[in-house]
Amino acid sequence: MEQHELILIGGGSGExxxxxxxxxxxxxxxxxxxxxxxxxxxxxxxxxxxxDRISQxxxxxxxxxxxxxxxxxxxxxxxxxxxxxxxITKHPEWRPRIIPGISSLQxxxxxxxxxxxxxxxxxxxxxxxxAGHIAYTVAQHPVTFFLCAPDSGPREIAAALLQYQLGQTMxxxxxxxxxxxxxxxxxxxxxxxxxxxxxxxVAAVRNPSAHAIVTPALLPDRAFFRNESPMxxxxxxxxxxxxxxxxxxxxxxxxGAGTGSISVECARMCPFGTVFAVEYQEKALQILAQNKAxxxxxxxxxxAGKAEAQLEQLPxxxxxxxxxxxxxxxxxxxxxRELPKKIRLVMTAVTLETQAQAYALLQSFPHLEMLQITVxxxxxxxxxxxxxxNYPVTIFSCDTKED
Numbered sequence: 001m002e003q004h005e006l007i008l009i010g011g012g013s014g015e016x017x018x019x020x021x022x023x024x025x026x027x028x029x030x031x032x033x034x035x036x037x038x039x040x041x042x043x044x045x046x047x048x049x050x051x052d053r054i055s056q057x058x059x060x061x062x063x064x065x066x067x068x069x070x071x072x073x074x075x076x077x078x079x080x081x082x083x084x085x086x087x088i089t090k091h092p093e094w095r096p097r098i099i100p101g102i103s104s105l106q107x108x109x110x111x112x113x114x115x116x117x118x119x120x121x122x123x124x125x126x127x128x129x130x131a132g133h134i135a136y137t138v139a140q141h142p143v144t145f146f147l148c149a150p151d152s153g154p155r156e157i158a159a160a161l162l163q164y165q166l167g168q169t170m171x172x173x174x175x176x177x178x179x180x181x182x183x184x185x186x187x188x189x190x191x192x193x194x195x196x197x198x199x200x201x202v203a204a205v206r207n208p209s210a211h212a213i214v215t216p217a218l219l220p221d222r223a224f225f226r227n228e229s230p231m232x233x234x235x236x237x238x239x240x241x242x243x244x245x246x247x248x249x250x251x252x253x254x255x256g257a258g259t260g261s262i263s264v265e266c267a268r269m270c271p272f273g274t275v276f277a278v279e280y281q282e283k284a285l286q287i288l289a290q291n292k293a294x295x296x297x298x299x300x301x302x303x304a305g306k307a308e309a310q311l312e313q314l315p316x317x318x319x320x321x322x323x324x325x326x327x328x329x330x331x332x333x334x335x336x337r338e339l340p341k342k343i344r345l346v347m348t349a350v351t352l353e354t355q356a357q358a359y360a361l362l363q364s365f366p367h368l369e370m371l372q373i374t375v376x377x378x379x380x381x382x383x384x385x386x387x388x389x390n391y392p393v394t395i396f397s398c399d400t401k402e403d
Contacts, residue, residue, distance in 0.1 A: 004031070006094045007071040008078045008087065010101015011039050013178035018107075023073075023099050031068025034061070039073050054083060061094070077103040081147055082122040098395065104202045105145040107177040111184055114172065114204055119143040124152040131156075135164035142210045146203045153197035157205065158189035168209065175201040212248055212271060219268075224261055225291050229284040231259035232323055235375045236348065238394050241265055243346045243369075243397035244319045249273045252316045255307045255332065256324025260288040260300075266321075276314050278303045280326075311335055322347035327356075333361050343402040349394045358396055365398040379397035 006027045012018040019042065023096065029035060033047045034057050040048060049064070051057055064070050078084040078098050087096055109116055120141040122129065134157055146157060154173045159242065161169055166189070173185045175198035182199065218241070221234045232240060246252070246266060250273040254263040257277035266275045277292075277300055279285055280284045285304055292300050303310050308328045316339055325332055336345065345365070349355040362368055372394045376387035 003065045003094075004067070004071045006087075006096040007063060007069065007099065008084050008096045009071055009099045010077045010103075011035075011042065011073045011075055012077075012102040013104060013107065014039055014042065014075065015178045016042065017292065018102050018178050020099065020101065023101065026097075026099055027073065030071035032064045033071045033073060035073040036075060036215055038075065043073060044277075052337045054086070056176065058081075058086075058090070062091075064093070074101070076105075077101045080105070080121070102178075104177050105147070105173070105204075108145070108172065108174040108202050108204055111174055111177070111314050112172045112186065112204070113147075114143050114206065116143070116145070119145055119204075121145045121147075123147040124156070125149040129161050131160035134160040135166055136213060138169060138205045138207050138210075139164070140167055140210055140213055142207055143203045144207070146205070148197065148201050148203055150197060150199065154185075154192045154203050155195055155197050158192040158202055158392065161189040162193065171208045172206070173198065173201055173206045174203075175199065177202070197208070198399070199346050206279055218265060219295075221261070224259055224264070225287055225294060226259060227283055229258045229287050229289050229354065230324065231261050232348065232389070233375065236373060236395070237265060239371070239373065239395055240321060240346055240348065241269070243344075243395065246270055246319060246322060247265065247273075250319055251315050252276065253278060253311070253317045253320045255311075255320065256326070257288055257302075258284050258323060260291040262293055262321050262323060263288070263300050264297050266319075267292075267300040268295070269392050270299055273318075274315070275297055275300045276303050276317075277301065278305070278307045278310055279303065280306045303318055307332055308335070316344055318342060319344040320346070329357060332362060337365075337400055339400065342399055342403065344397075345400055346395065346397045349396070350391050355394045358394075360397055362398055365400060366402045368396065368398040371395050 009023045009026055030047060032049050033043045034049050035043050061070055074082050077100050078096045080103050087094060122137055124146055141271055158171060160399050171187060171189055171192055175183045218238055246269045247269055252266045252275040254277045257263050257279040263275050263277035277288055279288055288302050306332050320343055349358050372392050374389050374392040376389045378385045379388040
């Protein structure tokens with residue numbers, strides 16, 4: 001039997017003057033209409049399907065689609081924290097037509113002149129949202145809009161902002177937007193701390209000091225995809241990253257990227273920069289691509305080929321890590337030293353030959369530091385355990401030019 005059309009309709013605030021003409025037309029043409037109780041008055045009585053829970057909607061919709069067009073009237077906009085996501089995720093075969101609505105967040109923005117180009121949107125309704133998450137989002141965005149719940153609204157937002165030293169922000173609140181009972185408030189977080197949360201409200205926070213927050217936590221070795229390609233281990237990686245002196249918009253070269261553990265970490269620490277992972281071995285390139293995709297390291301670019309041939313095509317970096325050079329170290333360092341700006345340079349060496357060569361080539365570089373680290377991990381020997389050492393790794397760090 002042919003399936004009829006399913007229409008998801010944005011009802012906006014529930015006030016008839018804010019219902020789009022296309023939405024009114026769809027309600028008139030539908031054979032069956034589901035709606036929350038708040039919107040019953042907008043639906044012709046003979047078409048209304050009274051079902052209290054969304055689980056009941058999901059059970060009845062496929063049955064009714066065999067007999068006629070089904071419409072679902074939703075508050076706000078269907079694409080914003082709505083039933084639409086449930087339908088698309090769980091029942092893509094229904095292929096709904098979507099008619100947008102005017103969301104309460106749009107109405108709040110209009111009331112206070114808050115534009116949405118750089119805004120974040122959070123829902124506190126029906127989900128656990130910690131004070132840290134609220135503050136973390138507000139800290140990074142000039143404007144953050146919140147869909148509120150009775151027990152998680154302006155008061156809880158204000159408490160989170162004050163807890164994380166964001167008291168200099170401005171809070172905007174609207175209740176019953178678009179109706180004759182509309183109410184608006186604005187003030188500092190401290191002013192909302194002792195207030196009761198209004199019913200049917202939304203909120204926004206304006207942060208004049210918004211800035212990107214970089215997550216400092218480093219990844220464990222087990223987080224990465226591995227093959228026989230070399231990988232800078234976690235303890236060494238931590239020191240390398242500290243010596244690189246990264247910043248959020250840095251351009252980084254990772255020469256001899258191997259598995260990509262350094263490249264991925266740099267990409268996480270430089271979300272506004274670019275990390276060029278230079279590698280020529282096919283197996284390493286495969287695992288590099290896997291790790292880039294898995295960690296969604298958008299700032300990371302994989303450059304296939306030997307470093308000496310590839311570097312001239314890359315933007316001048318701020319930081320360089322050399323994890324492997326395959327006999328090209330003298331040529332690489334010569335090219336790097338000729339670059340027309342001061343660059344932070346870090347490299348690792350395991351063999352005595354590479355350590356000796358690196359020291360001879362780097363000793364004239366400004367601010368040269370060397371350290372050697374040996375990491376020991378427990379190993380079972382019968383009923384006992386001993387600490388077994390990995391190969392010692394020497395870490396060189398320097399600048400390519402004086403300040």
